Amino acid sequence: MPTYTPPLRDMQFVMHEVLKVTDEYKSIPRYADIDAETINAVLEQGGKFAAEVIFPLNITGDEEGCRLDPKTHEVTTPKGFKEAYHQCVQAGWPALSCDPDYGGQGLPLVVSQAFNEMMNSANQAWTMYPGLTAGAYAALRVHGTPEQKRMYVPKLASGEWTGTMCLTESHCGTDLGLLRTKAEPQGDGSYKLTGSKIFISAGEHDLTANIVHLVLARLPDAPKGSKGISLFAVPKFRVNQDGSLGARNPIFCTGLEHKMGIHGNATAQLTLDGAVGTLVGEPNKGLMAMFVMMNAARVGVGMQSLGLTEVAYQNALAYAKDRVQMRSLSGTKAKDKPADPIIVHPDVRRMLLTAKAYAEGGRALAQFCALLIDRELNHPDEKVRKDAAELVALLTPIVKAFITDNGWISTSACMQVFGGHGYIKEWGMEQFVRDARINMIYEGTNGIQSLDLLGRKILGDNGAALKRFGKMVAQLVEEEGVNEKMAEFINPIAYLGEQMTKFTTEIGFKGFQNPDEVGAASVDYLRVAGHLVFGYFWARMAQVALREIAAGNTDPFYQGKLQTARFYFAKLFPETATLMRTARAGSKVLMDTDLALA
Template identity: 60%
Template sequence: MATYKAPLRDMQFVLHELLDAEKVLSTLSGYEEVSKDVLDQYLEASAQFCENEIAPLNRAADEEGCHWDNGVVTTPKGFKEAYKQFCELGFPSLDCDPAYGGQGMPKTLGFPSMEMLVSANVAWSMYPGLSHGAYSAIHAHGEQWMKDLYLPKIVDGTWSGTMCLTEPHCGTDLGLLKSKAEANGDGTFNITGTKIFISAGEHDLTDNIVHLVLARLPDSPKDIKGISLFLVPKFIPDASGKPGVRNGVSCGSIEHKMGIKANATAVLNFDGAKGWLVGEVNKGMACMFTMMNAARLGCGMQGLGLGESAYQNAVAYAKDRVQMRSLSGTKRADLPADPIIVHPDVRRMLLTGKAYTEAGRAFSTWLAMQLDIEERSTDEAIRQDAADLVALLTPIAKAFMTDNGFVVTNQAMQVYGGHGFIREWGMEQYVRDCRISQIYEGTNTIQALDLIGRKVLLDQGQKLRKFTKIVHKFCEAQAQDAQMKEFVEPLQKLMKDVGDVTMHIGMQAMMNKDEAGAAAVDYLRLVGHLVFGYFWAWMVSVALGKMESGDKKFYQAKVHTARFYFQRLMPETAALLQTLRSGSKNLMDLEEDSFIF
């Protein structure tokens, strides 16, 4: 059976040695007292909970799944007890506003904690994860009475939340949604319609579920500009703030899925359910994007967390499983064959997992720090730079990290050979669970279109230049270090290639917008390698400086893994540059009726 051990040493390396989190956070309003000891204590507490409470539930919960009976959903055995302990330990309130019962800790800490939850049990982690997204949207856009009533309950975990966007006839194109809202004249609205694919849409973990629902008023525009956001509780709170009468929302069914089987993916029917407007009329998408962006970053963490778990188990198996002798001569004469970790291709698969997860951890924690800077810096220019970097890199975090996570889980299963295909070893579950992360919260193709269209071309590359300026400054600082040459030079070349091809795509798209669409997916992966390459080079520079002062084996591994990344994974960019420059004709010229079967 698969197991999980939180990678605390690497998390602490990223927080303290790479990012110098204590120093950076001390400059932000409200985080002046966040010390290294405090950060480490929270990490260790998260690790203990994840390793001991929810990781042991993972396989059994996948086998059992959720149960639906006439609208009532029951989560797998052990989930309710684990959730109660999670709340008692204060984890739901970790980075929430103290004004509503939160602990006010930085997101720089929240993201590593999220990674551990995902690694241990991704289906379980989605219940509090969706609630945190609902908290963010209400906190940012809700009226004060709404915040006062709902946020304390969401913060302490008593109530949970969802995000209700998708309908049977519209996935990505929310302009097609049919759910309607009708004003009652007293500040409330009746919401009617059907929403599908609602993660944690119905369950037995909390006393109430707060649905955030996109719907359209009768006189609103018939496209995406006519959508409003409404808060629709499962139970309408009574005068004392406790769950009162049942609202007109019910769970019609739950989906039978490839993965994340222990999370209830619900069909929700709204039949004149009472709701309250969140934000302004027809501004629902802007409000919902607060939640969607959080969810997209959460998806990226799913790719990272599942990749980490799969990698850990593949390493353990490769050290234990004996098959054949090493091509370069016997390594373990005391055994009938050598452990498979001696074989080059097994090393390739394991190093791929190590390289993608460790870079993803550094990137995501840095991105979380940018969120803290955006929210808490007292310097407006610094806040704006951080906001632009988050906007630019959120599609990378979602798509590149989930694509990589699927590669890592798939290759980790391959390390096991036939045993990886057998359920009892746990590896095929990681593959199944990871696959959805490339699809929901905006498919990875949508992320690619968002990156190239809205985040790069729309502002003539201003946000992109903010990031490449960081990379350029780093490369300049390392220019005289001979040990860094093998990392700095290819990073500089890739940065130039990204600049050149961005200009090329922009010029082509001015004549034919399909050119941007044809290049988008390859472009996102190209920029993703630039991002990961930068973080690997940065980690090497730190490791080299500490090589003789402490954990030498750990730092040597950093350098070796970076070398693997630059020599084995980053060369993918050469092919990407060629394919994305090939244009749209090879995709669009074939007549539709030639797609025959």
């Protein structure tokens, strides 16, 4: 059976020693009084909830799955899920970073981001129920009407109700411009929606009394394509003016997907048969409102794979220390045993360190993004808010795609550490791999994220956002460029940072002549950008560790951090050279292949 220990020490290192979040918050009035002790205390309790309440439900939830009653259209979640959810709501965890005006606790997003990582390590399928609700809360808080905010937002903030986002239809997938769900105005400010949606995570369940669906649909006079999409709030049960639940709305679950992983989450097929909803935001501008939720979900999916990477690493490390097999190539290490623990073997260490480096690099990036969002939403200086928003937009596809790609690599490597036991169910590793694989597809495939990064976020604004991140890299290089002890960390990012401008310009020029060039290079490009970002944070973490060691701190944590940083730069970061070469190979070798693909 797998185990899980919340990585509180590393979270505290990133928040307090690398990012110095409480110093940052002194310039944000809403968070000026937040101190490290409060953050640590909250996360310690959150870690206990994750490890003691929902982690024990992970394997059983996977085995049992969700059950649909075709007569009533009701879905039953696995045993223990409902009770754990009620315990979560009673403890106030969904409201952690929600606005106090809507009943939230008003803590910084950095805190809830760390909590979400632990929850995803413990049980991704369960965590998706409150996770999607947070996105619905964010979308309605920004774009909802006063009535919608009054009716829905406090219930979503508390977790008393859950939320979903209903985008996809069977014929259109990511191409939302093709969706067919219709919304007919009723003359009283409401609309009746007719159509069907698929792949709706947490689309039906028994955890809460009501579910607020955010549904994309077309008005009768809507333009074709994505410019003719509107967004509607469609509750499972209609809500009376006094807040009580009214009649059942005809939005029904007509099927559950039989999936490779996350069996404990209900991935629903929903049919709307004249379901009553209200317009969110402006007519035909639904994607603008939905993108608030979609971007939150993309960061959330990155956190799912980060959580899985961490828990898979912990279990693989424990197994490698315990499992004895063969002798070390450099001589016997455990003379009192018939064989050495497999952790003495170089390739086992390579797999373990890969997962550790990707987990800790991803954690630093995720916490930095949460800090940026806290700035974007709450800083009193408009320029600071604007700069933070642009940097978050740049980093969001990297969080989603790079961290989930790395999660797949890492969970697969950790399963490999177990050898034949890795794909035996009782060890739990094969579930981590199955659950991780879906995250590369969710919320826009990683190929779509790569096109978004290169085509829209970088080439679309002539590299302005990338230059902003480049300045951060350059500042660190200038700060530590003459420090010999930092050379092994600084030189690689300095070199790649210089190359990125030429690399990006070259692809952009080729793309101007032939747009397929952007599509051909984008996936490789995103991984290069991801390594630049991870490299920057690994250099910063190494910087802190070296300073602590120089000051006489003997905590082995810092030596371990340096060793992981050295591994990352020696064994993972050099992938960028190959990726830039394959990105430059161009589109011809892909597109001039009609005979090969005949």
